Amino acid sequence: MKLKFVNQQYQTDAVNSIVNIFEGCEIKNSLFTIDVSNDKGFNKDSGYTGEGVSYFTGHANKVSIDDFTMLENVQHIQEENDIQRTKSLENKNFTIEMETGTGKTYVYTKTILELNKKYDFTKFIIVVPSIAIKEGVYSSLKATEEHFKEKYDNVVYNYFVYDSSHLERIREFATSTNIEIMIINIDAFRKSFVDTEKENKANLIHRESDRLSGNKPIDLIASTNPIVIIDEPQSVDGTKKSKDAISSLNPLCTLRYSATHKELYNLMYRLTPVDAYQENLVKHIEVASITSNEVSAKPYVKLLSVSDKGGTYSCRIEIYVNNKKTGVIDKKAVTAKTKDDLWETSNEVDYYKDCGYIIDNIDCFKGEESVSFSNGEYLNIGETIGDVDDNVIKRAQIRQTIELHLNKELHYIKKGIKVLSLFFIDEVAKYRNYDRKDEKGDYAIWFEEEYNRLIQLPKYRKLRENYADKISLEADKVHDGYFSKDVKGRIKNSIGAGVSKDDETTYQLIMKNKEQLLSFDEPIRFIFSHSALKEGWDNPNVFQVCTLIETKDTMTKRQKVGRGLRICVNQNGERVLENKYNVLSVVANESYKEFASTLQKELESDNFKFGIIEPISFTGICMKQIDGTTYELTQEDSQQIFNYLVKNEYMTSKGKINVKYHTEKHEGTFSLPDKFESYT
8 A cells, every 4th residue: 555645734834834934035056166186086986987077066055035034034924823923033943843643744845845846945954863763754755755746747856864884975965956855863963073183983974085085075065055954853953062063064044843842943833732633633532541440449558657656546558649739640658547538638539439448446556557447458567458460450451452452443444444553661571572482571472362362252253254354363463563673683672762773673664664554464453662663653543552661751641642643544545534533542551630631741841831821822813993994913912912911910921811800801891901992
């Protein structure tokens, strides 16, 4: 199967928000010379002869408008997109913010082609933070090539991954008159390139090369004045060394694409998580929560100590406690006395409601320290009620993921949609155990046992009888793991950052054969991964994400959820837009409240604010005036209204609404100043 691509308005808006920055630019040729007078003649690596030639001609990007005009263009685009206008070009850094799963790689590829079509820019560099994203970008360029060539009259454009063993490709990049797109990992040119004493330790890109007639690759690249596209800038240029490295490319401008920016330079277009959700551009999310109390017959209570100090009997117990500020429920040690109800002590955690966990007696006699409850339960120090082996929870998560998967297959398979499930695991040995003869770890064994049991249930008879030709029923054929391999070919834990050659093996199959995974011809439907897939990979038909790792791990919830947000496709590679088919189920080992609360905090830390009024929030509101004309509020108008609301204490300076506003609104006495009265 082949993925099919269609024009979507929000993507076109994002493209135009960059292309129109250069409005008024004339097409200008920009040439430069590449000195090859030091060439030693024919070079078998580069395949050319330098005899009688002292220079080559390079082709560069060139802008023919001044900075003042460009800033005017930028401000106009920002006004149109309801974004706070910038006051400077900030070194020509421009930001596009797009939620995960909405096609930012497609958007910047189309932007490249539009910039060439309109202004004849030809040199582009895509800088990425990791091998995973590098492979993902290359795979995307390959998948969209036929689509874009059809759309842009078979325009010739070349794309390649920078490889220090093939530096001659840099000469082609510099001298070609076609569109040239180079994909490069930030680590390939971030090392020292100033201190000559460190020259031998510097990346090859900063050293003089015989393959380039004594020129430095970085000098040839910089001479092209490339447009630099940074994919996931929060992971690329967060340090001064990284910023200096980007600057060494001598960019015409820098375009920054991510869902989670840490720095917003000249924000030009924004598609927020809520925008994407409300416009049905991504899957909706449901959380299936499995916690220790849900797989236990009894609520969790552990006796830590008892005390009779001051003649008052008390005990220290560990129970689940509700943090009323955050909504998070977690284990916590608390002090309790006789007659205390654990439901109240826990801040009304439902586990303890109407279960008789009222402390009946506390015994502090040495050697007999204990607590008894009104329901007859009894604990000595160190003992636990309702404790469940962590393995029981993990197995329950695997079982629920398989069940959710099979339930969807019953309906989706008729629509030609292949269902995929993704497990994030804490360590590879739990999936691949080389100490066992069959090399299966606990997770693999549990998966196969649970799959074999579930697939035989009567409700899945249709899958067994009608669709055995489309999906494999053999448990050992339907799952596989994607991990790094060491030199002996054994799988190992990977940090997923793309810092070693071992990590390369993590991504080969899953990054390059995305379309194969989507086909019914491929039996694999369940994917186990360590941390390798935390970024740079997603698949439109991931419908279940199961986290078999502790909630304190380094992967954020946004990263995990992001692997399955894309709208699904059928066997023809066409997007299936009906909402009922686009639900991502997250199987978590924490409560729904905790999951939702943490996810919201992550969104807020990524500059997305809930319940906040900004100075430009009122921009674009349109009303008919007394003379019959209509007037739309500008950013200046919005700022004046914002200032009025703050000054009169309807709102804080940070944009939080005060009680005074709600009171006057309820009483019908709230109004704006005369100038804006009709907008009240």
